[in-house]
Amino acid sequence: MKTLSIGVAGTAKNTGKTTTLLALIDCARADGFKKIGLTSIGYDGEYRDNVTGLAKPRVFVREGDIVAVSEGCIKLSEAELLPLERLDIQTPLGKIAVCSVRREGLLLVAGPSRKKELKTVIERLKAYGAELIFVDGALSRIVPMSETDGLVLATGAALTTNFESLCQNSAAILDVLSCGLSGADENILRLGSVFDADDLLKLMAALRENESVQIDGIIALEQLVSLSEQELNIGKKTLIFSDPTSLLVSGDSILLSRTIKELSKQKIAVKTRRALKPLALTVNPYHPKYLPESQSYEAAYVDKIELIKSVRKAIKNTPSADIIAEGARDLWSEIMRVL
Amino acid sequence: MKKVLLAPVDPVHDIALKMINRTLKEAGHETILLPPDLPSEQIIKTAINERVDVVFLSRTLGYGVAELLARFADMADAAGLKAKIAIGGMAIRPQMAQELGFAAGFGPGTTMEETLAFVEDRPYIKDLSVQQKKRKDITGGHSYEYKNKRIEALLDKIATQAIAWANSHTSPAVKRAAAREELWNADKWRAYEDMSVFTNEYAALCGDGVRAFYEKGELHPKTRRFTKSDVEDLEKYLRRTKKHMQPITIQHTLKKPVIFNQYGTGCPYMDITHIKVSEGWGADGVVHFDPSWGARTEGLYDGFITHKEDGTVITPANLNRIYSSLEPGTLWQVRAHRGLNTPETVVLAAKIGAHLTKINICYGSLGAGTDPARMTVDGVSSIKYAAKYGLPFDVVTNEELCGVPAFKAFAGMLAVSHIGKLLGARPVLQPLFCYSPEVMIGGQMADNYVDFNTAKILALREIIDAPIWPGAPIGFLTQTEDRVQSSTSTALHSGLAAMLGVDAISIASADEAYSGGPITVPSKVDTLRSTAEAFRFFGNSKLEISKNAELWTDQLVEQIEGVLQEAVNTGDFVEALNKGVFGNTEDGAYPGRAGRGTVERL
Numbered sequence: 001m002k003t004l005s006i007g008v009a010g011t012a013k014n015t016g017k018t019t020t021l022l023a024l025i026d027c028a029r030a031d032g033f034k035k036i037g038l039t040s041i042g043y044d045g046e047y048r049d050n051v052t053g054l055a056k057p058r059v060f061v062r063e064g065d066i067v068a069v070s071e072g073c074i075k076l077s078e079a080e081l082l083p084l085e086r087l088d089i090q091t092p093l094g095k096i097a098v099c100s101v102r103r104e105g106l107l108l109v110a111g112p113s114r115k116k117e118l119k120t121v122i123e124r125l126k127a128y129g130a131e132l133i134f135v136d137g138a139l140s141r142i143v144p145m146s147e148t149d150g151l152v153l154a155t156g157a158a159l160t161t162n163f164e165s166l167c168q169n170s171a172a173i174l175d176v177l178s179c180g181l182s183g184a185d186e187n188i189l190r191l192g193s194v195f196d197a198d199d200l201l202k203l204m205a206a207l208r209e210n211e212s213v214q215i216d217g218i219i220a221l222e223q224l225v226s227l228s229e230q231e232l233n234i235g236k237k238t239l240i241f242s243d244p245t246s247l248l249v250s251g252d253s254i255l256l257s258r259t260i261k262e263l264s265k266q267k268i269a270v271k272t273r274r275a276l277k278p279l280a281l282t283v284n285p286y287h288p289k290y291l292p293e294s295q296s297y298e299a300a301y302v303d304k305i306e307l308i309k310s311v312r313k314a315i316k317n318t319p320s321a322d323i324i325a326e327g328a329r330d331l332w333s334e335i336m337r338v339l
Numbered sequence: 340m341k342k343v344l345l346a347p348v349d350p351v352h353d354i355a356l357k358m359i360n361r362t363l364k365e366a367g368h369e370t371i372l373l374p375p376d377l378p379s380e381q382i383i384k385t386a387i388n389e390r391v392d393v394v395f396l397s398r399t400l401g402y403g404v405a406e407l408l409a410r411f412a413d414m415a416d417a418a419g420l421k422a423k424i425a426i427g428g429m430a431i432r433p434q435m436a437q438e439l440g441f442a443a444g445f446g447p448g449t450t451m452e453e454t455l456a457f458v459e460d461r462p463y464i465k466d467l468s469v470q471q472k473k474r475k476d477i478t479g480g481h482s483y484e485y486k487n488k489r490i491e492a493l494l495d496k497i498a499t500q501a502i503a504w505a506n507s508h509t510s511p512a513v514k515r516a517a518a519r520e521e522l523w524n525a526d527k528w529r530a531y532e533d534m535s536v537f538t539n540e541y542a543a544l545c546g547d548g549v550r551a552f553y554e555k556g557e558l559h560p561k562t563r564r565f566t567k568s569d570v571e572d573l574e575k576y577l578r579r580t581k582k583h584m585q586p587i588t589i590q591h592t593l594k595k596p597v598i599f600n601q602y603g604t605g606c607p608y609m610d611i612t613h614i615k616v617s618e619g620w621g622a623d624g625v626v627h628f629d630p631s632w633g634a635r636t637e638g639l640y641d642g643f644i645t646h647k648e649d650g651t652v653i654t655p656a657n658l659n660r661i662y663s664s665l666e667p668g669t670l671w672q673v674r675a676h677r678g679l680n681t682p683e684t685v686v687l688a689a690k691i692g693a694h695l696t697k698i699n700i701c702y703g704s705l706g707a708g709t710d711p712a713r714m715t716v717d718g719v720s721s722i723k724y725a726a727k728y729g730l731p732f733d734v735v736t737n738e739e740l741c742g743v744p745a746f747k748a749f750a751g752m753l754a755v756s757h758i759g760k761l762l763g764a765r766p767v768l769q770p771l772f773c774y775s776p777e778v779m780i781g782g783q784m785a786d787n788y789v790d791f792n793t794a795k796i797l798a799l800r801e802i803i804d805a806p807i808w809p810g811a812p813i814g815f816l817t818q819t820e821d822r823v824q825s826s827t828s829t830a831l832h833s834g835l836a837a838m839l840g841v842d843a844i845s846i847a848s849a850d851e852a853y854s855g856g857p858i859t860v861p862s863k864v865d866t867l868r869s870t871a872e873a874f875r876f877f878g879n880s881k882l883e884i885s886k887n888a889e890l891w892t893d894q895l896v897e898q899i900e901g902v903l904q905e906a907v908n909t910g911d912f913v914e915a916l917n918k919g920v921f922g923n924t925e926d927g928a929y930p931g932r933a934g935r936g937t938v939e940r941l
Contacts, residue, residue, distance in 0.1 A: 013405065043438040070437070075582055090423070092433035092444045113440035114416045138438045139409040143416045193418045195384040217418040220380045246417045249410065 003126045004339050005037075005133035006279065007148035010140055011169060014158035016284035016323065017137045018044055018057045023323045024152065027332035028132050029062070036061070037130025039068040039111035039121050041145070042138020043093075045077070046108070052288040052297040058106050059136075065101040066130045068121045070094045070110040079105030084128055089117045098124045109136065115245075118144040146243040150277040150339055151177065156284030157302040166307075167314035170281055172257035174318050176247050177278040179260060182212070182240045182271035193217030200226055207237050207268070214240040214273070221250040221259070228262040236267045243274040279335045281320040283311050341368045341392040341458050344422070346382045347375040348398040348411070355427055355445075356397045362451040363458060379411045383418050391422045393458050396441075400430035405439060412440030425457055472586055472668025474694060475597045475623055477842045478731045478765040478806045487802045487896065493903040494757040501700075501758055501912035505719035508712075508938050511637055513720045515544045516682035520724070525690040528655060545638025552640050559632075562644045562652060565608070570643070573608050577664055580615045584666060589621035589871040592878050596836055597670065597843040598870065600863065601812065603628025605646035607657045611664040616860050620867040624670030624695070626811070626845060627661065629653045634678020634707060635933045639687065653684060658691045670694045675721050676735065677707035679934050682720040689728035696725055696732045697769075700758075701751030704916045705928035706738040711916035713934035719758060726764035733808050734759075735769040740815065742776040742927025745795055746898035751921035753899065754906070756805065767806045767842070770795045772832050773815035776927065783891065788817065789835055793884060794891030796839045801896050809836050812847035822849040822865055830869035837874055838882040846870055 006024065010017040025036055038061060045059040061067060061079050072093030074081050080103035089096040093110045096117070101107075112118045118135065125133050135148055145151055155170050189210040194203050200223045206213045219241075241247055247270070250256060260270045285307050289300035308322045319334040321327075345360050347353035353375050360372050371389060373382060386394050396411070398404060408426060415424060426436050427445035436444020443457050456463035485491035522537035542553035551557040558564070565573075589598050600617035602610045602625055614625050630650030643656040651657060658673065665671055672695035673688035675681045681703070685696050700718035704711035725732045734755045736748035749770065756766035772792050778784040783791040792809075799807060814832040818825035826849045836844045848858040849865035906915040915921065922928030 041440065043434050046434075072433075090442055092436040092441065110434070110437045113412060113437070113442070138440065140406060141409050141413050141440055143413040144440075193384070193387070195380040199384075218414055242417075245413075249413045249417045251410070 003037075003130060003133060004150070005122050005135060005148040006150055006152060006335070006339075007135040007137065007145035008152045008154060009137040009142045009145050011153065011155040011173065012159040013139050014049070014052070014284075014286065014288055015154045015156040016282055016286070017154045018059065019284070020152060020154045020282045020323055020328075021134055021136050022057060022059065023328035024332060024335070025134060027328050031332075031336070033132045034064055035129050035131045036065045037067070037122075037125035037133035038065060038107070038109065038136070039118070039125065039133075040109040040136035040138065041111060041113055041118060041141060042136065043110040044108070044136050044138075045073075045106060049288075054288055054297055054299055059109055060105070061101045061107045062104045063101055066098065066125050066128045067101060067107060067109065068096055068098050068111055068125055069108070071097050073108040073110050074099065077105065077107045079103060079107045085124060087120060087124060089120065096121060098128055100128065111135075113144065115144040115147050119147045122147060143245045143249055146245040146274065146276050148276070150279040150335070152280045152282065152335070153278065154282045154284065157287035157307070158284065161287060161302050163302075163307060163310040167310055168254050170311065171315055172253040173248060174278050174281070174315060175257045176253065176260065177244045177276055178317075179244060179247070180269070180271050181275055182238060182273060188212045188214050188240065190214045190216055194219040194223050196220065196223065197226070199223065203227070204230065204232070207232070207239070208234050211236075212238040212240060215246075216242065218246050218249055221252060221256060224250065224259050224263075225255065227268075228259050228266065232266060232268070236269075238269045238271055239263070241270070241272050243272050244276050246272075277338065278318050279338055280331050281311065281315060281318050282323050282331070283307055283320060284324070285322065342389065343368055343370045343393045343395065343458055344373065344382070344386050344389065344391040345370060345395045346373040346377065346397075348379070348382070348396050348408070350376045353397060356395060358451065359395060359454045362455055366455055366459075368458060379407075379414055383411075383415050383420055386415070386420050386422055387418065394420075394422050394424040395427065395454070396424065397427045399428050405435075408439045408441075416440070425454070472623075472666065474668055474670050477597055477695075477767055477808060481806045482804045483760050485803050486800075487900075490753070490802050490900055490903060493900065493907050494753055496907050497754050497903065497912055497915075498757040498761050500910070501715060501754070502719055502761060504912065505716045507941050508716045509941055510713055510716045510934070510938050511544050512679055512682050512713075512717045515541060515638060515680070516686050516720060516724065518544065519683045519686045519690075523687075523690070525655075529659065541638070546636055548636060549638030549640060558642070558644060559640060559646075559652070561647050562640075565643045565645060569608065573611065573660075577611065581666075584615070584619060586618050586666065586668075587621045587871070589867060589874060591871070591874040593837055593874055595843070596808075596841050597623045598867070599624040599626050599670070599672065599810075599843060599845040600867070601626045601628055601845060601847070603649065603651045604858070605630070605648055605651055607643070607645060607651055607660050610651050610661060613858075613860065613863060614661070614664060614669075616863050617867065618666050618669055620864050621871060622867060623668075624672060624843075625665075626672045626697075627651065627653070627658070627674060629674065633680065634709065637679050639680055639683065653680070653687070655687060655691065658688065658693075662692045672697060672733075675732075677703035677714075678709055679713070679717070681714075681717040682724055685721045685724040685728070685730065689724065689730055693730065696721075696730050697735060698722055698725065698732045698755065699734045699737075699752065700755050701748070701916065701921045702735060702737045704931055705743065705751075705922045706741045708931035709933045710935040710937075711930050712913045712938045714931070715913050715916070716938050718755065719762075722759050722762050722764050725759070726762050729765075731765040731767055731806075732759065733767040733769040733810070735811055736771055737811070738922050738928055739771045739773060739775045739777065741922070743922030744777040744926065745770070745775070746895050747902050747920075747922045747926065749795075749799065749895065750899045750902035750906070753802065754903070754912070754921075767808045768799055769808045769810050770799060771811070771815055772809040772813040772836065772844075774817045775815075788832065789882075790885050790888040791891055792832070792835060793839060793882065793888040794895055796841060797884070797888065797892040798895035798899070801892060802899065806842040808843035808845070809841055810845035812845045812851065814847070818847065818849075818852040820850075820852060822862060825849040825852060826865040826869040829866040830873035833870040834873035834877045835882070838877060838880065
């Protein structure tokens, strides 16, 4: 059986990435997965949040798990780790080492931050026998997750306490993730990133001459919007990106999704070479509330029942759950079915 | 050669990037410094078009900045930028850079060498002296040659007579030290081998209390043994702490002084935690303080025991636990100096692994309550052991605190250190940097603490080229119950000591003046940090010597010579101590009585 990898990304800080990750790992163990592979594209496992000072969930690993962490994490983790291989991937906390867990305990997990690096790490975790691999996210970063087989998106009140915006944002991200694959054999012109108006002119010229144009990089959202506003009249075209994260990185997901729809009205289809399968959505009623009087944060919650109701009403194609309130069991079954 | 792009992602804060830019250019790299506040897309485009190898971003953190930077990292990755990216700024820590998705994070305290190493793909060894802190040598570079030959001649007479007299006498402590020296072996003791030959002989030489311990197992009433769970807890604490230990350096660009902290809470476990804090915050050495009753008790207890009052009991087990807790680069001083166990403390400390000790016959006799004859016999014996084991010892002038004027205390200090010189030991002069009764009455510090302390150091240097270690602690009696005031005073005294080029200093914690018991860890950190700040502030700048300092220097040298002349005229060192030549009852010094009548002629 092919070893699968699952990424957990967030729409913002404190949306419940780590809580989701831990709940899913528990489900995987209950399903009989013994050797869990684990890494992070950020830094996780601290006791308190760097910014808010509020308590954070901590990552716990069991004997036999295979983890890829920066060397700096090895001695600071409570879990006892046996380094198996040192990879040539530099992080601010040292090189990444693939380790097997010798004694269970809490883990500080800092891992690779670029997609190429994550690709290598996932390959090595597989090589050391990980049966299922989890990749924890960082802040709202998503690009390296394109190397995973599927993505669980964590969102919640930490992004916004306005339920409508929250639902729109998640729906937009899921839309972009499902924007469709391009065919392999088309006659394609390849371009670099479109950062500014000069680059956009080149892109438009290319689109006029070619049926399909592939952007090996990113497009600034401003330029994509500008493209959608042109009266092009150039017939049916395809604009291809390497994967959906190259689009999502350009910023405001709602505007991005709307712009992609505008372009399709103009017969410009936005596609990707590779897919990143959306597996599930988790929603978190928690948000850190800033207290100006004491210049500190306190834990606050929106109405959890209303929140999950709104999300389920707005998003029908992707399973969703409030992990803390409902558990992760049902969501997990859905994820395994999709994978 | 590398090509480097530097981009301030911030409207104003680009000074650090300009400094890095200069460093990189000087090292021969090609750099592009972008104007501040460009959009991320523009920075990434430039980096790709210019095919740079490294990108440096700088940004002060504020609301929403983490998200902005994280998106930068993601965009650069998605755009296929191959260059490695570092982020710098006041709030940046490596952990945060990791979370944001950068290859390195440079926060406050980053050295230019660190950024250069990053650009050049070299591993950066964070301040070699910190990573592999080496034990520093305080006495090196000093010849012990006298500049003042008249004083040398006087000291020769005094020291020769004192040594000859001590050689013809003995005491219970000298006998116990001999037993400890001949019959007690640290390795065998550590291996739990039978030490009964030693114990039997030793117990007979001890006073009633200690003998009762060896014969009946009775401990001192203010002590108890550690329980098994205490010990397990301590070992766990130590494992955890040693794993995380990353000591900082206090000295900045200075080579000297070596920084000592004192410990002696009564509880060796708490002492060890204090030592780990001292080490972590950059102290180079630690000094063991024992209880005052230890100085009046004949013999040393054994066992891993804690004391309910100030001062940690000197026992082989206590010292051994403390010794094994030390970082490899830490200097460890066990004071022998003043009481009825002086020589055997030197032997025991040396056998356990101490690097320094403390011996002062004059202070022990005049300020610490030990009979002058006994202290002289024991002191000379101690100095011989210090010479044998290669343990430098400091000669502290604590009698200044009783009211003895500096010149008399210094005369005594020089006499003891000359005994050390003649016996082949390496004495260290320890004048007090204090607001002593002498200056309170005499007014030498009415305007400032600088001139008289300066004069003390210069006077000693006029006499001899020997290591100087002001103490103990510096700023004694200038500190109050106000932690900020105390820390500032300590820092300023440290700065003065450094500008005078002394070899070492001992610094107190910020609450030492009023704690009336164990000091607290934050107060320890206060003064270590404030001292570091003073060293950063003054660096290698030099002090201008005032007229007063010059005047007092000359006066002190002259007065010291006068005291030594009087001691020579007295003809007998012990007699000189008893007569008050090195400090008399009017000054506030009283010849001690502990151990009186225990000295035997051989």
